[in-house]
Amino acid sequence: MDLESILEDLRQFRDKRDWLKFHTPKNLAISIAIEACELLELFQWTRDLEEEKNVLEKRRSEIADEVADILIYLLFLCDIAGLDLEKAVREKIAKNEERFSAEVSFEKR
Ligand SMILES: [Mg+2]
Structure with a gap:
């Protein structure tokens, strides 16, 4: 997945519509949560x-x-926010590797 290329397309889409003014950190964080809820809704009542x-x-x-x-x-x-998503994910995976030992997780199953 080429996130940088996708982001460039998204910037063009956003800027052509002059929507950057709506993209405050809080509005975007709320939007992520709303979309996650829309995903969750598809599984409602299962x-x-x-x-x-x-x-x-x-x-x-x-x-x-x-x-x-x-x-x-x-x-x-x-x-x-000036965050590199791919870098953030890779760093988080490394943190999780340290935090959650595979041997301990296996023993708990
Ligand atoms: Mg949606």
Whole structure:
């Protein structure tokens, strides 16, 4: 995934519509949460893993729309915050490697 190229397309989309003025940190953080809730809504009232898998199969395009919305707002937030998303993810993975030993996790299963 070429996040930089995607971000450039998003900037052009945003700037052509003069929407940067709406992209405050709080508005973007709220938008990420709203889109995550829209994703969650697709699974509302499922009762077990079988039904959740059914949602994955039957509502695939809606799920794709919502995960895209989440990433779009996340990229916009990182852009105005001067954060490199790929770097942040790689650093977080390294922190998680230290924090959650695979051996300990395995023993708890
Ligand atoms: Mg949405």
